[in-house]
Amino acid sequence: MQLDERKVKILQAIIRNYLETGEPVGSRTISKYTDLNLSSATIRNEMADLEEMGYILQPHTSAGRIPSDKGYRLYVDAIMEEKNKEVEDLKELLLEKEDKMDHLLKQVAKVLAVNTNYATMISTPNYRRNKLKFIQLTRVDHDNLLAVIVVEGNVIKNNILQVASNLDDETLLKLNILLNTHLNGLSIEEINLGMIAVIKQQAGSYSTIVGEVIEAVGEAIKADEDLEIYTSGTNNIFKYPELADHQKASELINAFEEKRMLTELVRDNLADDGNTGIQVYIGDETPIQSMKDCSIVTATYELDEGMRGTIGIIGPKRMDYDKVVNTLRTLQGQLEELYKKKQ
Amino acid sequence: MQLDERKVKILQAIIRNYLETGEPVGSRTISKYTDLNLSSATIRNEMADLEEMGYILQPHTSAGRIPSDKGYRLYVDAIMEEKNKEVEDLKELLLEKEDKMDHLLKQVAKVLAVNTNYATMISTPNYRRNKLKFIQLTRVDHDNLLAVIVVEGNVIKNNILQVASNLDDETLLKLNILLNTHLNGLSIEEINLGMIAVIKQQAGSYSTIVGEVIEAVGEAIKADEDLEIYTSGTNNIFKYPELADHQKASELINAFEEKRMLTELVRDNLADDGNTGIQVYIGDETPIQSMKDCSIVTATYELDEGMRGTIGIIGPKRMDYDKVVNTLRTLQGQLEELYKKKQ
DNA sequence: TGTTAGCACTCATCCGGTCGGAGTGCTAAT
DNA sequence: ATTAGCACTCCGACCGGATGAGTGCTAACA
Secondary structure, three states, rough: OOOHHHHHHHHHHHHHHHHOOOOEEEEEEEEHHHOOOHHHHHHHHHHHHHOOOOOEEEEOOOOOEEEOHHHHHHHHHHHOOOOOOOOOHHHHHHOOOOOOOOHHHHHHHHHHHHOOOOEEEEEEEOOOOOOEEEEEEOOOOOOEEEEEEEEEOOOOEEEEEOOOOOHHHHHHHHHHHHHHHHHHHHHHHHOOOHHHHHHHHHHHHHHHHHHHHHHHHHHHHHHHOOOOEEEEOOOOOOHHHHOOHHHHHHHHHHHHHHHHHHHHHHHHHHHHOOOOOOEEHHHOOOOOOOHHOEEEEEEEEOOOOOOOOEEEEEEEEEOOOOHHHHHHHHHHHHHHHHHHHHH | OOOOOOHHHHHHHHHHHHHOOOOOOHHHHHHHOOOOOHHHHHHHHHHHHHHOOOOEEEEOOOOOEOHHHHHHHHHHHHEEEEEEEEOOOHHHHOOOOOOOOHHHHHHHHHHHHHHHHEEEEEEEEEEOOOOOEEEEEEEEEOEEEEEEEOOOEEEEEEEEEEOOOOOHHHHHHHHHHHHHHOOOOHHHHHHHHHHHHHHHHHHHHHHHHHHHHHHHHHHHHHHHHOOOEEOOOHHHHOOOOOHHOOHHHHHHHHHHHHHHHHHHHHHHHHOOOOOOOOEEEEEEEEHOHOOOOEEEEEEEEEEOOOOEEEEEEEEEEEOOOOHHHHHHHHHHHHHHHHHHOOO
């Protein structure tokens, strides 16, 4: 069977209508809804075809039709029109002075949730492949040393190390110089075991301390574990009856709280190096089992070379894809712009 | 009317039973449940009295009785027996190497949630009245300065400051000495405007930088805004039908996500200086509007002089008060112990 | 040949009535 | 003071009919 233009129009009408109401939509509704001027009977015939082709389905006989995952997919890929809605208020909200990254991100998640009425998440940008800028060891008190590690992008890590107390200021200075001359400007791939051995050897009796510092450096640069995720608007799921029953709601909320799953989603997203775009997962396509009745739209934002994070919107399958995709696209741009301004 | 021993026993039986089942409990049940050997008729009479006195109530005529808030209150205050249950597994779980405070706290919240089947929250300890340990200014690159601020308890703050580039190493050293000699060991109350003026004057042309650093110090010590709250087990509320309807669940989840309310709860708790104990809020007693169908049990933990945080458990009014109170009490001790070991 | 009106059919939902069970309050007997 | 017994209340489950939305099919029409 052919998916001719009329079928597409009817499918589009069904989806649009279903997005609004959440109720199965019948032939009569479509007959009036579209500008095709077809009777409900004709629509019925077409709908039977569309169902056979797998784009729509009936919850039960004598109910209207609802879009299938395949239907949504077609809608997102081919039909959806790019609206250029005004999302300028987002910008204003974002520009409230937010100098700290985590506050900003929390704010973004929240604004996005309020704006879209879906649940949202945002990950901190990950700093994979970042380089060490410098290291500083300082004595804090008798047997504690503070290691401050600054990586590119001015991300700072602190680490308290316990040491034997026989460490005078001069030695400390030497260690500082030793570490900095060897390690500054290097990325995690460039710090190998051989180099570490050399440094340790030069550190002589302080090799243990140096070892600990280098380990901390490794953790600071790799920073993968630091992938923090903020969520907002979780309770929006209650606005969609199809997600709100106890079983599903509980699982969803758990997924949002645990964040483990979300982390994986983000990882997948970021692992795909070329991907700087917007990704739509519909129903079963989602990598998160407990969200298989949802759709997830993710956007990757890139603040700087290799410094990327993910924004995600999780809602019912009858999500307003147009709006969501456009909002995310705008937001992407704004985040990047904002970052440049801050620099 | 008198609340004699028998009435208390019956009330206790009603509550115990209701805690288990969540269903209104009838006279016949109690008649068999207790070791009083009374017929259901007698129990009925007593129950009528208890109802008149306000300790129990009927959801509707010809239903069994459920405890009123007043009933729970009596139970918690007077009746509840202190069980010394084993909560040792908590300890084991906590001792998994968790060197970072925030990870530890998240872990605690989670363990507690899994253990009790209620929603839990924990606040970071607040450092009000903490003293500055030392300050360190370091050049990061041409026009960025890193200020590392360490306060007692080894809490570390970093701050990047933009500066004009004409700042040589010697000046930096002088500024470091200047700041440290004046400010080390001081609490926020002790740093006043007069002192700041003196330091700024001595800093000469670098007074702007010094000003910014001091401001950062202020924020680091005050740290009030840093009251972070971690929650866990939110989806446990779905285990209790009386909390699980859409309306309530949505409000509750919102409260957990927003955390604003929880913050206030914590503040109230911590503001009460003498309070190092366990607090039980039943139903309407709670300061959080959206939790008026819940009970909240909070415990204050004190890691160090003036370094206190709050743990909270939020569940249905038919909460297992015995278990919760005991678990919290044990946890309190363990957290404090753990902290001492780390020191 | 594509479109449409009409009709019989299906199915979810709503509504009112019935019924059983759980639990009560009251009374009279112990 | 306690208890057995009984009438009463009320909730919840179950049932059957009515309703209405929506379908598939067929026959007529342009």
